[in-house]
Amino acid sequence: xxxxxxxxxxxxxxxxxxxxxxxxxxxxxxxxxxxxxxxxxxxxxxxxxxxxxxxxxxxxxxxxxxxxxxxxxxxxxxxxxxxxxxxxxxxxxxxxxxxxxxxxxxxxxxxxxxxxxxxxxxxxxxxxxxxxxxxxxxxxxxxxxxxxxxxxxxxxxxxxxxxxxxxxxxxxxxxxxxxxxxxxxxxxxxxxxxxxxxxxxxxxxxxxxxxxxxxxxxxxxxxxxxxxxxxxxxxxxxxxxxxxxxxxxxxxxxxxxxxxxxxxxxxxxxxxxxxxxxxxxxxxxxxxxxxxxxxxxxxxxxxxxxxxxxxxxxxxxxxxxxxxxxxxxxxxxxxxxxxxx
Amino acid sequence: xxxxxxxxxxxxxxxxxxxxxxxxxxxxxxxxxxxxxxxxxxxxxxxxxxxxxxxxxxxxxxxxxxxxxxxxxxxxxxxxxxxxxxxxxxxxxxxxxxxxxxxxxxxxxxxxxxxxxxxxxxxxxxxxxxxxxxxxxxxxxxxxxxxxxxxxxxxxxxxxxxxxxxxxxxxxxxxxxxxxxxxxxxxxxxxxxxxxxxxxxxxxxxxxxxxxxxxxxxxxxxxxxxxxxxxxxxxxxxxxxxxxxxxxxxxxxxxxxxxxxxxxxxxxxxxxxxxxxxxxxxxxxxxxxxxxxxxxxxxxxxxxxxxxxxxxxxxxxxxxxxxxxxxxxxxxxxxxxxxxxxxxxxxxxxxxxxxxxxxxxxxxxxxxxxxxxxxxxxxxxxxxxxxxxxxxxxxxxxx
Numbered sequence: 001x002x003x004x005x006x007x008x009x010x011x012x013x014x015x016x017x018x019x020x021x022x023x024x025x026x027x028x029x030x031x032x033x034x035x036x037x038x039x040x041x042x043x044x045x046x047x048x049x050x051x052x053x054x055x056x057x058x059x060x061x062x063x064x065x066x067x068x069x070x071x072x073x074x075x076x077x078x079x080x081x082x083x084x085x086x087x088x089x090x091x092x093x094x095x096x097x098x099x100x101x102x103x104x105x106x107x108x109x110x111x112x113x114x115x116x117x118x119x120x121x122x123x124x125x126x127x128x129x130x131x132x133x134x135x136x137x138x139x140x141x142x143x144x145x146x147x148x149x150x151x152x153x154x155x156x157x158x159x160x161x162x163x164x165x166x167x168x169x170x171x172x173x174x175x176x177x178x179x180x181x182x183x184x185x186x187x188x189x190x191x192x193x194x195x196x197x198x199x200x201x202x203x204x205x206x207x208x209x210x211x212x213x214x215x216x217x218x219x220x221x222x223x224x225x226x227x228x229x230x231x232x233x234x235x236x237x238x239x240x241x242x243x244x245x246x247x248x249x250x251x252x253x254x255x256x257x258x259x260x261x262x263x264x265x266x267x268x269x270x271x272x273x274x275x276x277x278x279x280x281x282x283x284x285x286x287x288x289x290x291x292x293x294x295x296x297x298x299x300x301x302x303x304x305x306x307x308x309x310x311x312x313x314x315x316x317x318x319x320x321x322x323x324x325x326x327x328x329x330x331x332x333x334x335x336x337x338x339x340x341x
Numbered sequence: 342x343x344x345x346x347x348x349x350x351x352x353x354x355x356x357x358x359x360x361x362x363x364x365x366x367x368x369x370x371x372x373x374x375x376x377x378x379x380x381x382x383x384x385x386x387x388x389x390x391x392x393x394x395x396x397x398x399x400x401x402x403x404x405x406x407x408x409x410x411x412x413x414x415x416x417x418x419x420x421x422x423x424x425x426x427x428x429x430x431x432x433x434x435x436x437x438x439x440x441x442x443x444x445x446x447x448x449x450x451x452x453x454x455x456x457x458x459x460x461x462x463x464x465x466x467x468x469x470x471x472x473x474x475x476x477x478x479x480x481x482x483x484x485x486x487x488x489x490x491x492x493x494x495x496x497x498x499x500x501x502x503x504x505x506x507x508x509x510x511x512x513x514x515x516x517x518x519x520x521x522x523x524x525x526x527x528x529x530x531x532x533x534x535x536x537x538x539x540x541x542x543x544x545x546x547x548x549x550x551x552x553x554x555x556x557x558x559x560x561x562x563x564x565x566x567x568x569x570x571x572x573x574x575x576x577x578x579x580x581x582x583x584x585x586x587x588x589x590x591x592x593x594x595x596x597x598x599x600x601x602x603x604x605x606x607x608x609x610x611x612x613x614x615x616x617x618x619x620x621x622x623x624x625x626x627x628x629x630x631x632x633x634x635x636x637x638x639x640x641x642x643x644x645x646x647x648x649x650x651x652x653x654x655x656x657x658x659x660x661x662x663x664x665x666x667x668x669x670x671x672x673x674x675x676x677x678x679x680x681x682x683x684x685x686x687x688x689x690x691x692x693x694x695x696x697x698x699x700x701x702x703x704x705x706x707x708x709x710x711x712x713x714x715x716x717x718x719x720x721x722x723x724x725x726x727x728x729x730x731x732x733x734x735x736x737x738x739x740x
Binding site: 175 | 394396397398399400411412413414415423424492495496500515516594595596597599606607684685686687689693697698700701702703704706
């Protein structure tokens with residue numbers, strides 16, 4: 001009897017919880033402000049993009065994107081909690097509301113945009129898929145890879161591109177699919193596969209993790225376009241705009257020459273573009289539901305896009321990636337942010 | 342008069358408790374309420390999920406199973422290539438799961454019985470080795486053992502170009518074990534026929550031998566004769582038909598071997614780890630089963646002049662089985678479920694292929710997870726059903 005009663009009570013409570021969570025329809029921005037921090041989904045360890053150091057501090061370009069959003073909302077780049085996710089887990093985590101934004105080198109594709117209930121808020125790194133091989137197998141071009149065994153991480157666009165590429169070239173391959181990039185590298189260095197395939201930036205990062213980075217080479221071929229950027233849930237336009245414009249502000253800041261070092265002086269600038277960007281003129285921030293000077297906070301705490309790039313993946317880092325296509329439009333690249341006005 | 346008495350007795354009987362004080366009524370009432378709440382909860386859950394997914398623009402339904410998958414899988418028992426559908430990737434994953442589970446169940450049972458019996462051996466060394474095996478293997482997490490075997494297997498093997506060669510047709514390297522693939526030619530039907538006849542005659546022989554033993558007490562060597570028939574008849578038919586079998590021998594082309602049958606190291610490692618791990622539990626179950634049989638049974642059997650081996654086989658094990666089977670069933674279930682750890686080392690089982698790649702490429706988490714859970718539930722219930730049928734067959738019949 002007592003048992004029946006408590007089960008019934010438990011059921012009623014559980015049902016009540018469903019009803020409650022259903023009724024709660026606050027916007028993501030309100031929720032984030034309410035709980036006092038941003039919950040950000042990142043990789044579980046990829047140098048240059050998101051990687052925790054010995055003290056548990058996360059660094060990387062994807063991490064900086066999270067910090068910039070935090071600076072825009074709270075005026076403080078540290079109000080972020082990171083959720084490390086595998087490629088397989090990432091979309092479910094975002095869909096179910098476990099994280100507020102996914103900043104985890106995720107490729108923008110039509111299927112993902114249209115069928116997963118997600119919105120891509122922009123691109124913070126333009127990438128492409130490449131191949132890494134052991135030097136001693138003596139291959140210098142991807143077209144020589146017929147019959148190769150390929151290590152790959154599961155749940156990625158990489159998996160589909162690989163199959164497309166080999167099919168188009170009439171070549172065969174054997175895929176060994178691992179759960180995390182860590183395991184993929186382990187499989188590669190244990191000799192289970194001839195080739196490791198991933199986005200080129202990731203290959204550079206994974207190569208730097210090898211016991212002897214010089215033993216592996218990255219082939220010159222790029223077999224796909226991989227625009228990587230932050231993702232939010234569909235159906236919350238305000239939040240979508242916030243994430244989108246934090247990134248746009250960083251790109252515009254680089255174009256206008258505003259850096260984290262000179263931003264305080266720039267507050268006094270006569271340039272109306274800079275005045276609007278930093279909020280010393282107008283109330284553009286308030287239209288987004290943020291403070292009027294959110295641009296200033298983003299640049300002050302995280303810096304412009306170029307600073308973010310150089311700090312994490314640029315030529316002076318272990319990854320050593322040239323700006324290339326990731327340069328500003330007026331500098332030979334494709335970065336072109338809509339104006340802040 | 343009669344009516345009066347009845348009315349009287351009715352009045353004098355103490356009135357029953359009011360319905361809401363009657364424990365029987367109350368318990369039925371609360372059970373109905375609980376069931377209603379469960380159904381309501383379930384309905385809310387499903388309805389809520391569907392409407393939330395719709396409002397967020399997440400596509401639902403099972404239509405995705407017919408879309409083409411577009412990714413490769415290293416090993417499949419059913420024909421598969423990247424142009425086939427997500428429905429096909431489900432079958433590839435399922436058959437791979439069933440393969441490693443079946444191989445694991447067989448190996449773990451054999452090994453478990455041997456070690457379980459060895460633990461009770463009167464030979465001190467044998468008993469202690471079995472004890473150490475059980476204590477070490479069952480106390481180390483399975484995932485670690487899978488990693489250990491995978492990387493131990495890989496580390497021990499040479500690269501494809503330095504393959505270990507067996508008789509010029511089988512090769513072993515860190516991409517797997519490559520053996521020739523038999524390709525049947527015209528006329529192989531005769532061999533299949535011979536195999537069928539051999540199996541039928543062995544069954545007949547066994548029935549006859551048993552009947553004769555009951556009638557005359559003479560024992561016929563069924564096992565030896567049976568094996569001879571099973572081997573000799575098909576071999577004879579094979580040569581009569583003119584050796585209708587060709588071998589697809591693997592050969593080194595480029596980086597890897599092509600042709601033949603490949604046993605990939607992921608399968609080997611997972612199989613090893615699952616079998617060795619589960620065997621340590623089965624050994625303990627077998628030991629407890631044997632210990633549950635009273636010593637008097639063994640002594641009586643010895644008194645009848647049966648040697649040790651026959652005593653174990655005919656007297657002790659059959660009685661131990663009724664203790665062994667129920668926990669053995671749950672070990673089989675564990676083994677099947679544990680095979681989902683395959684995803685850690687890249688063996689393409691149901692969880693890795695379907696709940697991993699397929700889920701991620703389609704984004705249909707709810708459907709894919711529901712299908713996968715239904716599959717494991719079905720496999721587990723089927724194993725349980727068959728083991729229960731078997732248990733009823735071997736249970737001691739009380740007369």
